[in-house]
Amino acid sequence: MSLRLLHSIFFELIDKFLEKQKSLFKPAIKSAVTVTIVSIQELLSLRITKEGLREDDLVELCRKTIHYSVKTSHPHFHNQLYAGIDEYSLAGSWLTEALNSSQATYEISPVFTLVERAVLKYLGAFCSWKEEEIDGIFSPGGSIANMYGIVLARHKMFPHAKQKGIYNIGELVLFISEDAHYSFIKGAIWLGFGSEAVIKVKTDEKGRMDPYELDKAVIKAKQENKLPFFVGCTAGTTVLGAFDPLIPISNICKKHNLWMHVDAALGGTALFSPRHRVLLQGIEFADSITWNLHKLAAVSLQCSAFLTRHQNLLTECNSFNAEYLFQSDKYYDSNYDSGDKSIQCGRKVDSFKLWLALAARGERKIELLVDNVFEMVEYAVQKIRERPSFRLVLSQFESSNVCFWYLPPLLRRQNCANFASDPRLAKVCPMIKSKMMERGNLMVNYQPLKSKNLPNFFRIVFTCYPPTTENDIDFVLDEIENIGSGIII
Amino acid sequence: MSLRLLHSIFFELIDKFLEKQKSLFKPAIKSAVTVTIVSIQELLSLRITKEGLREDDLVELCRKTIHYSVKTSHPHFHNQLYAGIDEYSLAGSWLTEALNSSQATYEISPVFTLVERAVLKYLGAFCSWKEEEIDGIFSPGGSIANMYGIVLARHKMFPHAKQKGIYNIGELVLFISEDAHYSFIKGAIWLGFGSEAVIKVKTDEKGRMDPYELDKAVIKAKQENKLPFFVGCTAGTTVLGAFDPLIPISNICKKHNLWMHVDAALGGTALFSPRHRVLLQGIEFADSITWNLHKLAAVSLQCSAFLTRHQNLLTECNSFNAEYLFQSDKYYDSNYDSGDKSIQCGRKVDSFKLWLALAARGERKIELLVDNVFEMVEYAVQKIRERPSFRLVLSQFESSNVCFWYLPPLLRRQNCANFASDPRLAKVCPMIKSKMMERGNLMVNYQPLKSKNLPNFFRIVFTCYPPTTENDIDFVLDEIENIGSGIII
Numbered sequence: 009m010s011l012r013l014l015h016s017i018f019f020e021l022i023d024k025f026l027e028k029q030k031s032l033f034k035p036a037i038k039s040a041v042t043v044t045i046v047s048i049q050e051l052l053s054l055r056i057t058k059e060g061l062r063e064d065d066l067v068e069l070c071r072k073t074i075h076y077s078v079k080t081s082h083p084h085f086h087n088q089l090y091a092g093i094d095e096y097s098l099a100g101s102w103l104t105e106a107l108n109s110s111q112a113t114y115e116i117s118p119v120f121t122l123v124e125r126a127v128l129k130y131l132g133a134f135c136s137w138k139e140e141e142i143d144g145i146f147s148p149g150g151s152i153a154n155m156y157g158i159v160l161a162r163h164k165m166f167p168h169a170k171q172k173g174i175y176n177i178g179e180l181v182l183f184i185s186e187d188a189h190y191s192f193i194k195g196a197i198w199l200g201f202g203s204e205a206v207i208k209v210k211t212d213e214k215g216r217m218d219p220y221e222l223d224k225a226v227i228k229a230k231q232e233n234k235l236p237f238f239v240g241c242t243a244g245t246t247v248l249g250a251f252d253p254l255i256p257i258s259n260i261c262k263k264h265n266l267w268m269h270v271d272a273a274l275g276g277t278a279l280f281s282p283r284h285r286v287l288l289q290g291i292e293f294a295d296s297i298t299w300n301l302h303k304l305a306a307v308s309l310q311c312s313a314f315l316t317r318h319q320n321l322l323t324e325c326n327s328f329n330a331e332y333l334f335q336s337d338k339y340y341d342s343n344y345d346s347g348d349k350s351i352q353c354g355r356k357v358d359s360f361k362l363w364l365a366l367a368a369r370g371e372r373k374i375e376l377l378v379d380n381v382f383e384m385v386e387y388a389v390q391k392i393r394e395r396p397s398f399r400l401v402l403s404q405f406e407s408s409n410v411c412f413w414y415l416p417p418l419l420r421r422q423n424c425a426n427f428a429s430d431p432r433l434a435k436v437c438p439m440i441k442s443k444m445m446e447r448g449n450l451m452v453n454y455q456p457l458k459s460k461n462l463p464n465f466f467r468i469v470f471t472c473y474p475p476t477t478e479n480d481i482d483f484v485l486d487e488i489e490n491i492g493s494g495i496i497i
Numbered sequence: 498m499s500l501r502l503l504h505s506i507f508f509e510l511i512d513k514f515l516e517k518q519k520s521l522f523k524p525a526i527k528s529a530v531t532v533t534i535v536s537i538q539e540l541l542s543l544r545i546t547k548e549g550l551r552e553d554d555l556v557e558l559c560r561k562t563i564h565y566s567v568k569t570s571h572p573h574f575h576n577q578l579y580a581g582i583d584e585y586s587l588a589g590s591w592l593t594e595a596l597n598s599s600q601a602t603y604e605i606s607p608v609f610t611l612v613e614r615a616v617l618k619y620l621g622a623f624c625s626w627k628e629e630e631i632d633g634i635f636s637p638g639g640s641i642a643n644m645y646g647i648v649l650a651r652h653k654m655f656p657h658a659k660q661k662g663i664y665n666i667g668e669l670v671l672f673i674s675e676d677a678h679y680s681f682i683k684g685a686i687w688l689g690f691g692s693e694a695v696i697k698v699k700t701d702e703k704g705r706m707d708p709y710e711l712d713k714a715v716i717k718a719k720q721e722n723k724l725p726f727f728v729g730c731t732a733g734t735t736v737l738g739a740f741d742p743l744i745p746i747s748n749i750c751k752k753h754n755l756w757m758h759v760d761a762a763l764g765g766t767a768l769f770s771p772r773h774r775v776l777l778q779g780i781e782f783a784d785s786i787t788w789n790l791h792k793l794a795a796v797s798l799q800c801s802a803f804l805t806r807h808q809n810l811l812t813e814c815n816s817f818n819a820e821y822l823f824q825s826d827k828y829y830d831s832n833y834d835s836g837d838k839s840i841q842c843g844r845k846v847d848s849f850k851l852w853l854a855l856a857a858r859g860e861r862k863i864e865l866l867v868d869n870v871f872e873m874v875e876y877a878v879q880k881i882r883e884r885p886s887f888r889l890v891l892s893q894f895e896s897s898n899v900c901f902w903y904l905p906p907l908l909r910r911q912n913c914a915n916f917a918s919d920p921r922l923a924k925v926c927p928m929i930k931s932k933m934m935e936r937g938n939l940m941v942n943y944q945p946l947k948s949k950n951l952p953n954f955f956r957i958v959f960t961c962y963p964p965t966t967e968n969d970i971d972f973v974l975d976e977i978e979n980i981g982s983g984i985i986i
């Protein structure tokens with residue numbers, strides 16, 4: 009069988025597909041969601057046969073897979089915290105996929121070992137940490153990066169837990185805001201603390217952790233003989249995009265001797281912009297950071313940097329010196345082997361695609377792309393405010409998310425204070441979303457926010473790629489309004 | 498800047514490179530390892546500039562990256578438990594990289610959600626589990642898959658740990674063999690049990706867990722008021738490639754009511770071969786399994802299936818119903834959302850590349866490729882036995898690894914019983930490896946095995962891709978002998 013043939017058709021398929029994504033190709037999203045689950049299954053004929061498929065069938069199968077998949081790089085895909093793909097990063101990931109390297113040791117991954125070290129130092133420098141302090145690792149997603157933070161905090165305070173476990177230490181507790189990402193709680197469950205060990209601190213009206221409430225919560229936990237050890241701040245919350253006030257929180261962490269982790273999965277990329285990095289003021293005091301470059305920065309999934317300013321702590325905490333992999337009698341300096349810092353053994357190369365994208369664009373271009381996101385947020389807020397059928401969830405948004413309600417005429421007539429308590433409002437988003445998916449030219453997510461007692465509202469998210477334009481935003485609002493005008497609640 | 502240009506040059510680069518790997522292109526490995534760390538750094542000039550690199554510089558940078566990287570698909574790369582790449586799987590991974598999908602919800606990943614479900618059911622069927630029981634998830638590597646096993650076991654026995662943590666349960670202990678993968682211990686540390694919670698059970702002379710010793714160890718732990726909950730068996734150990742006897746172990750697990758996890762990261766792929774699946778007899782009794790298709794089956798990194806026959810337990814254990822992602826009022830059946838089973842949030846698509854490779858080749862071809870690995874192991878064992886300068890570590894090997902010493906003339910003259918205790922033997926492998934890397938046409942790993950008191954020996958590993966030939970094996974042995982004859986210990 010000729011693999012060259014398959015490859016060349018592949019290039020053609022993917023190349024055409026990338027071209028399509030640049031245009032407003034409406035059926036691009038439509039195709040993915042209007043067909044039923046059953047028909048996708050039939051079309052793909054998910055069977056593995058004795059003799060294998062013919063080359064033609066394989067090409068057809070790939071064609072259908074692309075056809076029925078959601079085109080996340082479509083300019084009107086605003087459904088997740090990630091969206092488009094920086095094409096340089098795609099080139100980088102194709103290269104690393106082809107080389108099939110693992111980041112375990114320097115000897116099998118010499119170039120990528122050095123690239124990862126360099127990129128981590130580069131990212132860490134944005135936090136104003138000293139170069140010699142900066143350490144880190146690329147992790148398979150932000151959830152696991154947040155777990156790295158929790159585990160390092162535990163190790164810093166209770167190094168014997170590595171051998172003895174957490175049994176005889178006491179009841180360890182973690183603090184996050186009520187709007188923090190759910191991965192902190194999943195992490196606390198995995199790591200043996202349990203969900204009740206996570207103490208949720210109240211946020212202000214914008215969704216930012218209230219430092220005074222944090223202080224109170226820590227004091228209360230101590231009074232209850234619990235052992236506070238970790239504060240997980242958020243720079244860019246998942247729904248409202250809020251930035252916790254890092255400087256006051258850092259003071260409370262110092263006062264109580266707590267590890268300060270910043271989940272900057274979403275908001276870290278604002279550090280590339282001199283105009284907007286003020287949002288992360290105080291990041292220099294963080295002990296560790298999660299920064300997902302596959303979100304706002306549009307590097308292909310996954311590209312999660314875990315950073316810490318405690319040089320060597322990752323190694324102290326996670327190393328186990330497997331004798332078959334990290335031998336001490338190697339022909340090179342085995343300090344270059346990064347694998348023993350990690351909780352993984354084999355590990356994908358996630359650093360190269362980021363580095364290629366950064367090197368290709370240069371800092372100036374990235375800064376412009378980040379600034380464009382913030383400008384588009386401002387434009388969207390202004391346009392939503394101007395339309396009588398929409399209501400903003402907040403008067404301003406700090407990050408790349410904009411949250412709002414569409415109000416059918418019936419609800420619009422009520423006064424401002426009342427519409428949110430009308431039980432019919434919660435049904436509006438699911439109804440519009442369902443129609444939206446039938447039309448297939450726009451994808452926007454909705455959710456409630458129980459911490460603020462808010463019923464279902466839409467959240468549009470912007471990313472650096474593809475760069476959003478004012479026309480795109482007008483289209484999104486027109487489309488929601490157009491669908492919304494036809495629903496009956 | 499023209500991205501089309503970059504892409505087309507890329508295709509050419511990668512295409513040429515893949516062609517090269519098929520031939521015995523000696524400098525392919527050499528280039529990666531003979532240059533020093535400093536010179537790679539200079540050549541790559543790891544700087545991110547203000548204005549970005551020119552297109553020509555980017556292409557040159559990619560060219561150098563490929564040039565200085567280890568070609569893991571080279572026919573003489575036998576250094577890790579993974580090696581070559583099935584090119585259909587590479588095509589699959591390029592496709593999923595371009596689509597930039599995440600496996601969190603059905604709505605953003607309709608095709609891949611269904612593919613993942615189908616592939617997990619397909620793999621689970623090899624374990625003779627009932628179709629309706631089979632559940633699982635693709636995980637970023639075998640280490641994290643093994644952690645899934647530990648966490649499910651904990652949840653099955655102590656469901657309240659999800660809320661309350663493991664504090665008040667008692668001292669939980671896990672059992673693995675002394676030759677099991679180090680990820681069990683790293684996992685036990687992460688998950689809060691501590692390394693001392695892992696009880697290592699003695700293995701027999703071939704490296705297989707001794708069920709009688711397991712039984713004794715469990716009884717002893719109970720007498721010490723510890724709480725046994727998990728047995729981690731291995732199907733294909735990392736160094737000797739041994740398969741633990743699953744049937745007797747399953748009886749002991751039943752007797753003591755312990756979760757039986759099988760780390761079949763390496764050996765699971767033997768299930769594709771009716772001739773060799775006997776090695777995994779008893780896998781039907783396992784509660785959960787780790788199976789890395791990126792090892793023996795040569796799917797591109799990473800492709801780790803975690804499988805369990807406890808339908809819904811992954812959801813019960815890991816779900817947290819994040820309100821912004823797993824809404825209950827969706828326009829489709831949200832049971833299709835696989836994300837809440839996972840400890841990740843965004844998750845790469847690892848199932849499609851496997852499915853494409855299986856669909857393309859068909860079961861018959863895969864069976865032949867697996868059988869070839871075992872035949873090559875037999876051939877290698879026979880040839881090593883015939884050569885007076887080599888000594889086998891075991892008289893037979895059950896899996897895809899073959900372990901042996903090269904003996905310089907000085908050591909060869911000693912009688913069989915003595916050579917392994919000669920302190921000079923441990924120096925032979927590092928010396929040969931260092932020369933091997935200078936020559937650059939072969940890459941084989943070495944390690945000691947302290948559990949068996951064995952000094953450094955070589956381990957060659959075979960995988961389905963590229964299929965190893967008898968000539969390849971002769972080359973490996975000739976090359977080691979040739980280098981070895983020149984070293985002075």
